Amino acid sequence: MADSSGTTLMDLITADPAPVPAAASTVSSSSASSTTAAASPAATQQQYVSTKTALGEKKSKRAALMQIQNDTISVAKAALNPVRTNIISHQKQKQKKPVSYAQLARSIHELAATSDQKSSQKQLVHHVFPKLAVYNSVDPSLAPSLLMLDQQCEDRTVLRYVYYYLARILADTGSQGLNPGGGIPTPNWDALADIDAVGGVTRADVVPRIVNQLTTEATNTDVEFHARRLQALKALTYAPSSNIEILSRLYEIVFGILDKVGDVPQKRKKGIFGAKGGDKESIIRSNLQYAALSALRRLPLDPGNPAFLHHAVQGISFADPVAVRHSLEIISELAIRDPYAVAMALGKLVAPGGALQDVLHLHDVLARVSLARLCHTISTARSLDERPDIKSQFNSVLYQLLLDPSERVCFEAILCILGKHDNTEKTEERAAGWYRLTREILKLPEAPSNSKDKSQKTRRPQPLIKLVMRRLESSFRSFSRPVLHAAARVVQEMGRSRAAAHALGLQDLDEGAYGNKYDSMDSFDSDMNDSSHPEGIRRTTGVSNAAGGKDTIAGMLASLMEVVRTTVACECVYVRAMVIKGLIWMQSPHESFDELKSIIASELSDPAWPATLLNDILLTLHARFKATPDMAVTLLELARIFATKVPGKIDADVLQLLWKTCLIGAGPDGKHTALEAVTIVLDLPPPQPGSMSGFTSVDRVSASDPKSALALQRLVQAAVWFLGENANYAASEYAWESATPPGTALMMLDADKMVAAASSRNPTLAGALTRLQRCAFSGSWEVRIIAAQALTTVAIRSGEPFRLQIYEFLHALAQGGVQSQLSEMHLSNGEDQGASGTGLGVLITPMIKVLDEMYSAQDDLIKEMRSHDNANKEWKDEELKKLYETHERLLDLVSLFCYVPRAKYLPLGPISAKLIDIYRTRHNISASTGLSDPAVATGISDLVYESKPATTESDTLDDDLVNAWAVNLGDVPAVNRVNEFLAGAGTDAPDVDENIVSRPSVSYDDMWAKTLLESTEMEEDDVRSSGSSSPESTGSVETSISSHFGGMNYPSLFSSRPTTYGASQPSQERSGGSRFNHPSSMHEGYGSPIREEPPPYTSPERYESFENPLAGRGSHSFESKDDDRMSSGNPQFGTALYDFTAGGDDELSLTTGEEVEIEYEVDGWFYVKKKRPGRDGKMAGLVPVLYVSQS
Amino acid sequence: MLLAILISNFAGNFLLERFNGVPSEERLHWKTFLVKLGADNLKGARNEELFVSSQKSVYIVYTVLGGVCIYIVGKDEYDELALTEVMFVITSSIKDACGKSPSERLFLDKYGKICLCLDEIVWKGILENTEKDRIKRLIGLKPPNPTEI
DSSP: OTHHHHHTTHHHHOSOSSSSHHHHHTOOHHHHHHHHHHHOHHHHHHHTOOTTTOOOOHHHHHHHHHHHHHHHHHHHHHHHOGGGHHHHOOSHHHHHOSSOHHHHHHHHHHHHHTTTSHHHHHHIIIIIHHHHTTBSSOOGGGHHHHHHHHHHOOOHHHHHHHHHHHHHHHHOOSSTTOSTTOSBOOOOHHHHHHHOTTTOOOHHHHHHHHHHHHHHHHTOOOGGGHHHHHHHHHHHTTSOTTOHHHHHHHHHHHHHHHHHHOOOSSOOOTTTTSSSOOOHHHHHHHHHHHHHHHHHHHSOOOTTOHHHHHHHHHGGGOSOHHHHHHHHHHHHHHHHHOHHHHHHHHGGGGSTTSHHHHHTTOSOHHHHHHHHHHHHHHHTOGGGTTOHHHHHHHHHHHHHGGGOSSHHHHHHHHHHHTTOSSSOOOHHHHHHHHHHHHHOEEOOOOOHHHHTTSOTGGGSOEEHHHHHHHHHHHHTTOSOHHHHHHHHHHHHHHHHHHHHHHHTTGGGSOTTSBTTTTTTSSOOOHHHHSOOOOHHHHTTOSHHHHHHTTTBHHHHHHHHHHHHHHGGGOSOHHHHHHHHHHHHHHOOTTSOOHHHHHHHHHHHTOTTOOHHHHHHHHHHHHHHHHHOGGGHHHHHHHHHHHHHHOTTTSOHHHHHHHHHHHHHHTHHHHHHHHHHHHHGGGTSOOOOTTTTTTOOOTTSOOOOSHHHHHHHHHHHHHHHHHHHHHHHHHHTOOGGGOOSOHHHHHHOOOHHHHHHHHHHHOHHHHHHHHHHHHHHHHSOHHHHHHHHHHHHHHHHHSOTTHHHHHHHHHHHHHHTTTHHHHTTTSOOOSOOOOTTSSSOHHHHHHHHHHHHHHHHHHHHHHHHHHHHHHHTOOOOHHHHHHHHHHHHHHHHHHHTTSOOOTTTOOTTOTTHHHHHHHHHHHHTOOTTGGGGSHHHHHTTHHHHOTTOGGGGOSTTOOHHHHHHHHHHHTOHHHHHHHHHHHTTOOOSOOOOOOSOOOOOOOOOOHHHHHHSSOOSTTHHHHHHHHTOOSGGGHHHHHHHHHHHHHTOOSOOSSOSSOSSOTTHHHHHHHHTHHHHHTTTTTHHHHOGGGGOOOOOOOOTTTTGGGOOTTTTTSOHHHHHHHHHHHTTSSOEEEEEOSOBOOOSTTBOOBOTTOEEEEEEEETTEEEEEESSOOTTSOOEEEEEGGGEEEO | OEEEEEEEETTSOEEEEEESSOOHHHHHHHHHHHHHHHHHHOTTOOTTOOEEEEETTEEEEEEEETTEEEEEEEETTOOHHHHHHHHHHHHHHHHHHHSSSOOHHHHHHTHHHHHHHHHHHEETTEEOOOOHHHHHHHHTTOOSSOSOO
16 A cells, blocks of 8 residues: 555665764665665665555555554564574565664664763764654554653653654554554554464553543643643544544643643733743743643534533634634634634624734634634524624625735635535525625724724725726736635635526626715725726726726626636646636626637647646536526537537547536527537538647547547547437427327328428427438447447337438348448548448347337228228227237337337327327236336436427426436446535545546445436535535545445456446447337347447556656656566566465465466565466465566 | 545655545555656656645645655645645644654654644644744644733
């Protein structure tokens, strides 16, 4: 695991502490590697086990841990029984390390005994303790010696280290590597102590002793001792908070200190500890106050406890700025839970001249940030509705923070005003935030303390929006990337609040209104009064007018956005990404988005964008859609740019989900446009090789390398599939609702007429058909296959004349007869189309057969009906039965191709409905016999089953429908990802591999789908369902993350799949996923060619993303590391240096001298293959790198 | 929460790591990600020039200091600007401990002292001391506010 990083520190500790410490320990890492390389090639191997190869595979981790465990058992034993050290060290690598952990430990034991000697102290400070710091955790058996040092040693530096290590022993959760130490991994000491029955020391043994010692020190009131007292208290807080006994003792100590020193007799004076200093007593008091509050900050909150609140509030008046910060942090957290109590406890502190006002001028940035949060929480608390005076006091402090010199504080204040505190806020809160920002004004209090350092001008009342805009504009001129990033983020949040306000219909307090509608006040800046252009001017965009309509909110926004847009020129992609997100959020649904579109298009042409970032923006589109469903079409257009520009980098799942949700969200009017927006990608000219040179047109596909060409191919497939699946929905055309009886269509067999009739009846569907037909001809073979399938789906689901039209077309396609005529009209891709014309004959035959059967059965039915009518006979039961059986058989057949609602679908045409109904009633057959149909079971049935009229109205979209869409799409991970994003979750590390990752579905979380289009009421549930937004619930974030990691596409050690192009296969399944797997799972039997895997695409750039540009600049060994990995294609051979016994299933036993083929290296392990199976019958597995010499 | 403070050399090997509240199985992912980030962006960077990145709800600020790269990862109140403050504290106290911008070798020489500095700067994932002098006093086991002048 951390093995990789740890080894780089080896040189630090390879120096023997006793003889030549200084010389050896100063050898830099690279030179150390070269010197040791000469001694042992194996050592070099280990030296630069890059973290890059370190994979997220659990198994490998376990294996690595086991190795560590094995390695360190001897070390630990040695530590406990120094005599045995030499006997046990059988591993060669030990001999390469002059200073092992064991030796360090032994030194501590020895030096502790002689700690009164100067030389011992020097040894400890300069050699032993610094080297010990490299290790992840500290062996509990060191505790007695450390405690001895603690009691006997006088040297301050030694003592400081002692506290450091004692804290680490306390913090150790018992499992290796879990404490925040970092460095060289260490084993689970407790487990080791158990193994060693003789003299094992576990944490359980030493922790009480340490705690006792530290407690005694922390309660020592001796003035001279108080520096140590501070450190002892600090070390104590590292004890795990699960230990109630220690916790209560800590509370006791902290409250004890605060009881004594908490009361501040005199008002704090700034600069009291400057050069002149204060009196000693008050300084010591202040130090103790600081220590106590810092400790309190690390203790769990105790919301109901008045003493806790009291002490925290006391802290605001303390002299130590860090103490004040902690106190504010605690209070602002408490305020979230109980704003009333906190507001009462703060009492007069907030009043002018109170301690809270002093914080405004405190030098500590984070203290002021906490102040902003506190003020926001209290000023928006419902429970304080009856105390508007208190609220307005806090509000005024919050507004004053807008003037703060630090961007961090000012931005926090803006975010608070905008109603953003975490990600749980509701739309109303955000909308109210926008209202506040655009409506409120800042009036600085006439406090005497302010008068001298504030100029007259700033003390005039100012509209907040104006202050904010001015501040943001100046921030955007900053050169610091973090500032730019943060400013763009604030703009994004502004957009969010604005969108929320629009969603709630608050926009009619329109932005055209003047920001300064307070012009009755006489104290205005002159520049605010001079111009009052109507907002019409600002709509025309451009720099010139930005100045014109400056004093309307819209005008200010326009001028801000102008500045924001220029920030796109920043060289940092992360800043640019944030800017684009901000622009997406600030995009109003009614304004032209051409500019945004071209910005995005030109940005995406930049190859520097990492995939994760692009996907983040794609997810932002999701979020934007959720906030404003009206923007569905706009967002689809934007998403299309991603599809065409960077097909290789974006997550196709998320994109398709966006298509889908936007299609539904577009509503009945927008459905057509939405479908167009998605499938327009099919109309674009194919990518031209080498056309990357600065070409930024939106309507051009870029796919410069084979990888993105392949990805584009997949996207086109997905789009075709999407079109087939959704054309009927978008066109609202279903066979079972078709008004046209099949007979009519049969009569107009003239193809031209038919097409004309079709397009006049339903242009959406006709357009979709045209596209699909073209794809069936001119795409690559994968696209043609999917197009043919899509056409069949549409044929089955549509009524006449569409079905007949498709039938005709498929027939022609199968025969190849029409192709010669049509191919002239379309671009040929130069592929030999084969003897059958299109090569699709095999695939199409069964489809045609089904349609044939349907038509002939319909004919038969009509004949029978006529004969019955003519003879005026009743239908006999056998006849009905026969009819019903035909109906069922056809239904089964049809279900193989696509989902249809069994209860409603009539393969024999509408006229059969009556007869089938008679038979069903007579024999008591439920219409929903199709329950065994997986589509019904999973709820897809509701999709096309328009029993719910609600589906036609965009604002009351049916949950089930949406739900079904999500299911139908079959990419639950995408749903999860979007869900997670919307909830603002995600502390997980991103996937570095640039390949698109397909993660296996973990669980289906339909909450999101359900709430997707719910505007407000469900929002809370949404957040709760993903349970990840509030800071307290990090636990649940982690669970969702760990599920996330389950499918990480790190080059897998144990996957049976070799290094074929990882993403192509899963996505192939994905794009056709629900089609194959859901209702038509037997499809494979019919058209087996389509199941052919695409040819394995062994990407030469497999490790492209691992390339380290710094390699050349850094060390050579790193480069060679890369080569090792790169060469995984051509086999490498090696010889076993030592015997190795497999410690797990995935490991391989070795005999010295055995020859192996090295497949690849990972995290200090080789995956090797033997020439012949070993004694255990295994051929391949993992062995430690050091055990094999590469030949 | 300050999720992580990591210090690596240019070759991408981590010299020092402090994680807070990051599950152990994710640490490796973070390290891999950060190495890649540094490799992509830090080439030719000026000393102490700040770089920013974000990943979902997590912010990252990183920089080059002499021969080492410093990465700080934070979330919630530790956004990119707060991390900038933290970065400033860390770089200045490392420089203080080493006497100048450290080479990798100097950094390893002062490893113990730097660990103590970090211990005073970040305490259980929360920023603690920000003043250089104060940190210096505290790692010498002296009180934070001097009692003697």
